[in-house]
Amino acid sequence: MNWSKIMECVPNFSEGRDLQKIDKIVAPFRAKEGVKLLDYSNDEDHNRLVVTVVGQPDALKEAVIEAIGIAVELIDLNHHQGQHPRMGAVDVVPFIPIKGCTMDDAITLSKEVGQRVAEAYKLPVFLYEKSATAPHRENLAAIRKGEFEGMAEKIHLPEWQPDFGPAERHSTAGTVAIGARMPLVAYNINLNTPSLEIAHDIAKKIRFIGGGLRYCKAMGVELKDRGITQVSINMTDYTKTALYRAMEMVRFEARRYGVSIVGSEIIGLVPMEALIDTASYYLGLENFSMQQVLEARVME
Numbered sequence: 673m674n675w676s677k678i679m680e681c682v683p684n685f686s687e688g689r690d691l692q693k694i695d696k697i698v699a700p701f702r703a704k705e706g707v708k709l710l711d712y713s714n715d716e717d718h719n720r721l722v723v724t725v726v727g728q729p730d731a732l733k734e735a736v737i738e739a740i741g742i743a744v745e746l747i748d749l750n751h752h753q754g755q756h757p758r759m760g761a762v763d764v765v766p767f768i769p770i771k772g773c774t775m776d777d778a779i780t781l782s783k784e785v786g787q788r789v790a791e792a793y794k795l796p797v798f799l800y801e802k803s804a805t806a807p808h809r810e811n812l813a814a815i816r817k818g819e820f821e822g823m824a825e826k827i828h829l830p831e832w833q834p835d836f837g838p839a840e841r842h843s844t845a846g847t848v849a850i851g852a853r854m855p856l857v858a859y860n861i862n863l864n865t866p867s868l869e870i871a872h873d874i875a876k877k878i879r880f881i882g883g884g885l886r887y888c889k890a891m892g893v894e895l896k897d898r899g900i901t902q903v904s905i906n907m908t909d910y911t912k913t914a915l916y917r918a919m920e921m922v923r924f925e926a927r928r929y930g931v932s933i934v935g936s937e938i939i940g941l942v943p944m945e946a947l948i949d950t951a952s953y954y955l956g957l958e959n960f961s962m963q964q965v966l967e968a969r970v971m972e
Contacts, residue, residue, distance in 0.1 A: 675706070677772035679729045679781060681736055682856070682940060683765045685721040685743050686758045688714040693746045694721055700738035706731025711941050717895050718904075719754025720763075722858065724940045726770060729781055736765060737788050740848070744793045748844040749820040755893045756904070759816045759823050760846035766801065767852045778852035779803045786850045790837030796827060796847040797836040803851035805835055812849055813881075813889065820846040857907040857946055858939035859915055860893075861922045865931045868894045871901035874925045878903070878918060885921060887913040900934065910946040916953045944968065 687693050694714055698721075701709040707727035714721045727735065740762045747761035765785065767778040779802055786797040804810040808831065818826050823841045826832050833839050834847065841847060863871055871892030878884040879891075887909040893902040903922050907913060923933055945962060952960045962968050 678770040680726045680768040680770050684763045688719040689716050697743050700735045701725045707735045718756035720756045722940050740789050744845040749846050759820050760848040762848045765850040782850050782852050786836045796834035798849045799835045800849045800851040801853040857910050859905045861903045861936045862934050863901050863931050864934045870929050875903050877925050878921045885913050914949045916950040
């Protein structure tokens, strides 16, 4: 990709089970000039699709708008159930500057997309994170509170008027949050207990809002097919709070319940630096830097 400007987008769609619908939603990101689909993963328990795509800003914008339109047409949240909270068929659309772009560029792009999808699909849009128009709208969890069902009334409150689109929840597609942010790492830690209450309690203790780790959001999730639970984590700034800290804090809090960690997973893509930082900690490396990573030097 010999592009002077590269923007990343990681849209989350509320469909993780119907493979035909997933293929249609992902289709706008395939074989497009100026756009490259890097990854997409669907989770049946969460009933959610996470797409990672990069591109030149204008080309990426058009592809994202097209995908949102397909999701609005295909997904009816009146018949959607899953472990992950959701307020929209397209739940959240973050833009992340990667190369030759600034955070201001990402904010501008997010607003352009928000205005376009509101006009084209009659979809209420909330701007969040760096694009937020008020402090109480920065946190995605605050916007999403009440989810699809609760948004029918919430959207009529003066403080929750959408930034774009009608002040009325879309009858099937709900609402969407669009914004600009730092790279986020979606990191899930699995526990050897079927107790969702335990997973919830641990999540409450490790997340920042509960007095835990800065730049850490977390919730408990039940993995019914495996008979276990999960602490599902979003690390919103891995440069400030490392993945290994989340792992060790979950391990520490789990001990009081006699629970152990049985594995973890990363959803979507992750910056190499986030993994190197964690590997350095567990290997006890001294004075290690990214300059010692072969792939990093080759890419220079």
